[in-house]
Amino acid sequence: MASITGLKSRIVFDSRGAKTIEIDVTTDKKFSGRACAPSGASVGKHEAQSFPRNSPEKALEVLKANEIRFIGLDAENQKEIFDALRSIDDTEMYSVIGGAVAYALSLASLDSASKALAMPMFMLLKPHKPYMFPFPLGNILGGGAHAGPGTPDIQEILACPIGARNISEALEMNFRVHKEVRSVIQAKDEDFTYGRGDEGGWAPNANNDQALEITELAVKNCGFTMGNDMSLGIDFASSSFWDEKTRVYNYKRQGITRGREKQICYVNQLIKNYKLIYVEDPVNEEDFEGTARITKDNTNCIVTGDDMLVTNTMRAKMAAQHNACSGAILKVNQAGSLYDAMNFAQECAANGIKLITSHRSGESIDSHLSHIGIATDSKMLKAGILGGERVAKLNELLRLTEYDLIDGMAELSSN
Numbered sequence: 395m396a397s398i399t400g401l402k403s404r405i406v407f408d409s410r411g412a413k414t415i416e417i418d419v420t421t422d423k424k425f426s427g428r429a430c431a432p433s434g435a436s437v438g439k440h441e442a443q444s445f446p447r448n449s450p451e452k453a454l455e456v457l458k459a460n461e462i463r464f465i466g467l468d469a470e471n472q473k474e475i476f477d478a479l480r481s482i483d484d485t486e487m488y489s490v491i492g493g494a495v496a497y498a499l500s501l502a503s504l505d506s507a508s509k510a511l512a513m514p515m516f517m518l519l520k521p522h523k524p525y526m527f528p529f530p531l532g533n534i535l536g537g538g539a540h541a542g543p544g545t546p547d548i549q550e551i552l553a554c555p556i557g558a559r560n561i562s563e564a565l566e567m568n569f570r571v572h573k574e575v576r577s578v579i580q581a582k583d584e585d586f587t588y589g590r591g592d593e594g595g596w597a598p599n600a601n602n603d604q605a606l607e608i609t610e611l612a613v614k615n616c617g618f619t620m621g622n623d624m625s626l627g628i629d630f631a632s633s634s635f636w637d638e639k640t641r642v643y644n645y646k647r648q649g650i651t652r653g654r655e656k657q658i659c660y661v662n663q664l665i666k667n668y669k670l671i672y673v674e675d676p677v678n679e680e681d682f683e684g685t686a687r688i689t690k691d692n693t694n695c696i697v698t699g700d701d702m703l704v705t706n707t708m709r710a711k712m713a714a715q716h717n718a719c720s721g722a723i724l725k726v727n728q729a730g731s732l733y734d735a736m737n738f739a740q741e742c743a744a745n746g747i748k749l750i751t752s753h754r755s756g757e758s759i760d761s762h763l764s765h766i767g768i769a770t771d772s773k774m775l776k777a778g779i780l781g782g783e784r785v786a787k788l789n790e791l792l793r794l795t796e797y798d799l800i801d802g803m804a805e806l807s808s809n
């Protein structure tokens with residue numbers, strides 16, 4: 395056992411320059427673990443609240459007043475950490491201490507335990523084989539809440555190098571397509587500034603359909619066969635352009651609206667036209683029935699809930715009841731603590747819902763995400779594409795190839 399002997403917490407800045415919480419946990423007086431909470435721009439309605447009253451300062455204050463509750467706990471035992479957090483805050487959304495503290499404390503504890511026990515984090519979370527690498531879902535081009543005016547309403551166009559035999563090849567393929575997308579945009583728009591969104595995907599002056607055509611052409615130019623070497627996916631993040639009052643999807647940048655039926659038709663059409671193997675939040679976060687229809691009609695596509703499921707076990711149960719999702723995004727900070735998130739992972743696995751472990755658009759240079767992806771048997775890992783905070787996670791996957799225990803790339807088609 396690695397016993398928590400010290401705790402330090404502070405406010406730092408994330409990759410968007412927003413304040414967040416970083417925590418250091420020491421075990422056995424010498425093993426120091428560290429974690430920094432990420433944050434989202436397209437935030438689900440039912441996510442854990444990052445900070446009490448939107449104040450990182452208040453979160454720190456609550457933590458500092460309760461530090462003693464964590465001293466002496468087993469840093470590896472996430473249930474103990476969770477129970478201590480819940481003894482301070484038993485609200486549904488972590489509105490007393492904040493999800494950022496729950497996140498940073500649980501990850502920093504595990505990081506410290508990993509050092510004390512000389513075991514990689516993924517093995518502490520999942521002690522037995524098989525271990526597989528998730529496919530990196532590269533954010534190639536996008537808009538929405540992650541970029542400015544003129545960019546697509548769709549948040550992310552994603553590349554999945556399905557033909558890659560190993561992680562190194564997979565990352566190289568994604569970077570090649572990303573680079574080629576820039577050349578294709580440039581050839582169409584000589585004023586293109588090389589602007590990128592929060593996660594590194596290009597942010598051109600283009601509508602949704604043009605953006606998909608650009609990406610498809612870039613894949614071809616790289617010599618990759620669509621559906622064989624490379625496949626595409628889309629994160630619509632559609633709740634961010636769903637208007638609850640008028641009940642339409644407002645594609646503001648394209649100057650059009652789509653009602654519910656038209657949106658479902660559009661999504662089905664895009665899946666068919668571009669042979670998409672992945673769509674995320676294609677309809678708004680409360681439309682389980684609409685998601686179920688898309689899931690049923692597209693059995694070769696992983697229809698995934700992010701804002702819809704918010705890494706919440708109850709919402710995963712709801713999705714299973716509706717047969718609403720074949721995939722689920724796992725973002726630990728949406729749930730709060732790692733214990734909450736691992737429960738969600740178990741619920742999804744029990745219902746045959748594939749997991750996709752994901753970063754947030756506001757990130758740190760931590761690389762714990764890659765361990766969580768492996769430990770939860772995730773099929774894919776969303777970690778953006780460029781920028782130190784994105785590459786930190788991708789490079790950790792490369793380091794993990796040094797463990798012979800990991801057997802290769804995940805099976806995308808099996809559960």
Ligand code: PGA
Nearest residue numbers: 433434435436437754755
């Ligand atoms: P967020 O975006 O971190 O801004 O929520 C990521 C996503 O929607 O997948």
Ligand code: ZN
Nearest residue numbers: 629631674700
């Ligand atoms: Zn999303």
